[in-house]
Amino acid sequence: MTHNPIRPWRNIERRRSRQIMVGTVPVGGDAPISVQTMTNTDGHDVRATLDQVIRAADAGADIVRISAPDQETTKALREICRESPVPIVADIHFHYKRAIEAAEAGAACLRINPGNIGSAERVAEVVRAAKDHGCSIRIGVNAGSLEKHLLEKYGEPCPDAMVESGMDHIKLLQDHDFQEFKISVKASDVFLSAAAYQQLAEITDAPIHLGITEAGGLRGGTVKSAIGLGNLLWAGIGDTIRVSLSADPVEEVKVGFEILKSLGLRTRGVQIISCPSCARQGFDVIKTVEILEARLEHIKTPMSLSIIGCVVNGPGEALMTDIGFTGGGAGSGMVYMAGRQDHKMSNDQMVDHIVELVEERAARIEAQNTAEAAE
Ligand code: SF4
Helix, strand or coil: CCCCCCCHHHCCCCCCCCCEEECCEEECCCCCCEEEEECCCCCCCHHHHHHHHHHHHHCCCCEEEEECCCHHHHHHHHHHHHHCCCCEEEECCCCHHHHHHHHHHCCCEEECCHHHCCCHHHHHHHHHHHHHCCCEEEEEEEHHHCCHHHHHHHCCCCHHHHHHHHHHHHHHHHHCCCCCEEEEEECCCHHHHHHHHHHHHHHCCCCEEECCCCCCCHHHHHHHHHHHHHHHHHCCCCCEEECCCCCCHHHHHHHHHHHHHHCCCCCCCEEEEECCCCCCCCCCHHHHHHHHHHHCCCCCCCEEEEEECCCCCHHHHHHCCCEEEEECCCCEEEEEECCEEEEEEEHHHHHHHHHHHHHHHHHHHHHHHHHHHHC
16 A cells, blocks of 8 residues: 555555454455544433534544443444444443443444453354344453453563453454454553554454554644554554544544654645745745645545745655645745646735635546546
């Protein structure tokens, strides 16, 4: 997917994993790395939860997870799953009956650790429900909730303990001839999580769900996730991701996409290249970019846009972007199309003009794609 024969230094060699389906979304193998988030509404409230799922899907979420702690929620799941534009993962802890109800309600995947639900018969029942309803399962090991016997064996949460926990859960599923699973080994500590994922990637071909759990607030958690997930993705590890932020789920999706876009692993919407604070700027770049980001949020077609304050780097950046604007003197700048100087534009009309150019280009590409798909 990321093979670039002209610029081999951009290539990422992805680990070969098995492919499973989460509803209609393939995870693993050569499928695009999917982006997930989780709702934080009251799961009993179908309307509020669906609205949040739809907002996350509009922002690009491929899969959305919903907590299912009680029977009321698994009941509400039926309508949510039916109306949702993306597959729903039901997040279950401990209670096997919730898992069975969620599978019956149409969840595409169950996030459940088979080792935590009790007897072998209960595991068998959950696996049977998953098979009967076409559900996959995510094993979700978390450094904060490792099994007691592993904490006693290893003394503290460590990569070996997390991987052993994951492999124990995997064995339980495989003993029931169930292969439609993916796995995560999350920690809030970047080193711990990365080491656990690296070990895991060596010993299983299961698709890997990446995450740095409880990463923090919007700014700190974004940086932490970018370092943790970025490092693993760059090494080719990871088939689906969730950025865990103390922030709106839509922000998690946006940050997830930004991480993948930075590594060339996914494309979506307008990628803006712009100047930092600098006194040479011929117009207010920071304010302009803020406005453009908001006004171009609805664009899903991948394209690049450079908004550069002066000619020091403006023409060079414009060479590598689809549309560019470089500030000049006397209240105007130069618009570049596909790397070439195209026309001048006054600074005060520039935002409206750039939005128009981006929208036109997006509409053209979408029409082309539709025509090609119809051929
Ligand atoms: S391109 Fe010009 S305005 Fe932008 S950071 Fe460089 S010197 Fe400053």
